[in-house]
Amino acid sequence: MKSLVTCVVAGAQYLLHPQKLGSIQEMINPDSIVPVTLLSTSEIFGDVDGLLRLYDIYDDVFTPEFGSILVEKPEGNSSDLNIVQNAGNMQIQKLYHLGEVATMAGMGELPSGPYFLHGPNLHQAWKLYDDDHEAFTFGVIPEDVNGAEEFRAVNALSSTGTYKSIPVPSRLYRPPPNTRKPLSGLRIAITDTLSLSGVQTTQSSRAWSSLGASVATSTADFVQRLLDLGAIIVGKTKTSQFDAGLDWVDAVQPWNPRADEYQTSRSGSAGAAVALAAYDWVHHSVGHEGIEGIGSSAGSTGVFSMRISDRAVSSAEHDAPGSYHGLSITDRYIVTLYDAVSAIHGLADHPSTLLPTRIIYLLDLLATGPNEQQALNNAFVSSLENYLGIKAEPLSMANTWTEQPPLEANGADMQEYIGDASFRLLCYESYHHFGQFRQEYGNEFHRQPFVEPTVRYRWEIGKLLSHGDADELRGRLDIFRKWFNQTIMPIDSYATSATIMVLPWHMGEPKYRDEKTEPPNAVHGFTAELLATVLGTPYLLVPFAQLPYESRISDNTEYRPFSGSIIGPRGGDLMMLRLVQRAFELADWRSTVDTGRLSFPLGNNSRNVDDQRVRITKPPALSSSRDQLLLSKPQGKIDVAP
Incomplete structure (x- = not known):
């Protein structure tokens, strides 16, 4: 049984689900824990700012900190860029590319949303709420x-x-x-x-x-x-x-x-x-x-x-x-x-x-x-x-x-x-x-x-x-x-x-x-x-x-x-x-x-x-x-x- 890893993002506690869902192609520190947002190519090069704001409104697990680094799902027209800068504002986001990837039952591909990279490996983000x-x-x-x-x-x-x-x-x-x-x-x-x-x-x-x-x-x-x-x-x-x-x-x-x-x-x-x-x-x-x-x-x-x-x-x-x-x-x-x-x-x-x-x-x-x-x-x-x-x-x-x-x-x-x-x-x-x-x-x-x-x-x-x-x-x-x-x-x-x-x-x-x-x-x-x-x-x-x-x-x-x-x-x-x-x-x-x-x-x-x-x-x-x-x-x- 894999051990559970927790971390803090924007003052809130999170748990990394221990199941590995994929790995990025880039090399990063194997001990690092990084909040990221997984998106398709079309989502990244569409209205990504609006989409991230929508996520922030709808999802209590997502926070803007997850949107600082994006991970691109593999598609036929995947990009080879490593940064994204949107016209109309000064926001710059680092971009990683998902290589090895699991599929979600009944969904065909991993859903877009907040995840964690633990080293190069992708994990679901679960927010921890206090049972006070x-x-x-x-x-x-x-x-x-x-x-x-x-x-x-x-x-x-x-x-x-x-x-x-x-x-x-x-x-x-x-x-x-x-x-x-x-x-x-x-x-x-x-x-x-x-x-x-x-x-x-x-x-x-x-x-x-x-x-x-x-x-x-x-x-x-x-x-x-x-x-x-x-x-x-x-x-x-x-x-x-x-x-x-x-x-x-x-x-x-x-x-x-x-x-x-x-x-x-x-x-x-x-x-x-x-x-x-x-x-x-x-x-x-x-x-x-x-x-x-x-x-x-x-x-x-x-x-x-x-x-x-x-x-x-x-x-x-x-x-x-x-x-x-x-x-x-x-x-x-x-x-x-x-x-x-x-x-x-x-x-x-x-x-x-x-x-x-x-x-x-x-x-x-x-x-x-x-x-x-x-x-x-x-x-x-x-x-x-x-x-x-x-x-x-x-x-x-x-x-x-x-x-x-x-x-x-x-x-x-x-x-x-x-x-x-x-x-x-x-x-x-x-x-x-x-x-x-x-x-x-x-x-x-x-x-x-x-x-x-x-x-x-x-x-x-x-x-x-x-x-x-x-x-x-x-x-x-x-x-x-x-x-x-x-x-x-x-x-x-x-x-x-x-x-x-x-x-x-x-x-x-x-x-x-x-x-x-x-x-x-x-x-x-x-x-x-x-x-x-x-x-x-x-x-x-x-x-x-x-x-x-x-x-x-x-x-x-x-x-x-x-x-x-x-x-x-x-x-x-x-x-x-x-x-x-x-x-x-x-x-x-x-x-x-x-x-x-x-x-x-x-x-x-x-x-x-x-x-x-x-x-x-x-x-x-x-x-x-x-x-x-x-x-x-x-x-x-x-x-x-x-």
Whole structure:
């Protein structure tokens, strides 16, 4: 395995991808590291200044320093010049010529853009971003930039040595998203529990990592699908211990960037949500849904999150208990979340997507809270009603169960029949899922592994349940799903009509990361995330407001994001996203969130959102005409490397 080389250009850290892509014909110092721009002959002798300025606007990896030295791709009409001076300004650039050259899969030739010469050899330039919010377990790079079949973890640190650094490639290395590769060039972070060939799964557990046997030898099918669609996997994000812990003992809890920056990022796939809320260089992240999934973290960090239908996810996708294998995609833009989910399902964009004919407003999860939160829940429902032209129906599952119970319940009410069945089944499956780990750790170290109190509590419950008990719990949940589908709303298909269920959101009091966690306890009934997980339905979480509180950390008024949430039928993922997008457009609400302390610019309305300051809904495409961009001319002469 080749060692990794890093360097600094214009104050920013870079990594030279270790794969050699070609060599220049000229002789230079074999130890030198030189930033260069690779261009074709026609690009060099065309409007090279305008092209380099376009690169600087579009690509966060490229800086003007890369444009001081050019490397010419071999063509039939290649030049024999060694300097380029453009008429109209004083800029002079040194010119090298590429001799031996590799080809990029599906592209025929190396794409133009920023590279490094390490001696005479050409390498891709990957920019290193500081993970100063501790969202990532580690960054990754592919061993082969052509294939992305094997990966390696990157252990580079920030310039201060305080944080990990996450490598990202130039946006110029891939074409913009297209029909064949709808995720082309998009940077995606995946949750730690998803397998990625060549790198470790850590479970945020020192004991788990110490066994050293958790390096994946294959990539999860879901992740491979992302890669096949053109995505760039930039790293693995943190989950709480065994996707269940609350205390963050063996790993640093990701830092929620919102409000006073000391609000907890919750448990489960916290790193996936924090990465989107903190870093604009990440386009999407993938998290796990369950009792502690990405839903609560996405809510606390104010990002859009879609739990995709179970038909798109295999139960063996990641290292987590079997009945709780839902995956979510998070984004800062609802329109690009739609694009990503559409690509994952392999569906084209259908403007005539069937819209719901019925809205249910679930009363069972309606918590007593401040009037302003109830008003915001009502405003979210009203936005959907106004777009669809129908009224929501308040509904209680418990009351409906009493009136129309399943025969198998034998007269038991819903709380008695379901109770904590989903929680106990999770405990059983978690205990047995990690049984081999406990055995191997005991054999290796002659002691039991450390696990956090919540994990231990659940394993103790799971230990007491028999295989027959687990089958009974699964049977009860199967009966509940059948009853829900027949009595509450159809969830098995999305064909001729559709019903959606709005789940009221309750934000609770500010939860600071320095506060002691509550003792572990059982989960009775359903949370919003757990209901969708048990049903296997899509679940959409959408931030649309922010509420003030007085922070004991900053001594200032800070703002926390507030969200709405929807459950829909399996296969109705795109319908739900399109519905919210159009409803927000009709209401003149923002359908994008910002990175940093505020999800939205502050506004003077009940939602505390300035809807006038709406950012561009999609990143600009390089294919945009240069004539549409106002490109300023650089002044003066640029020094070149000898």
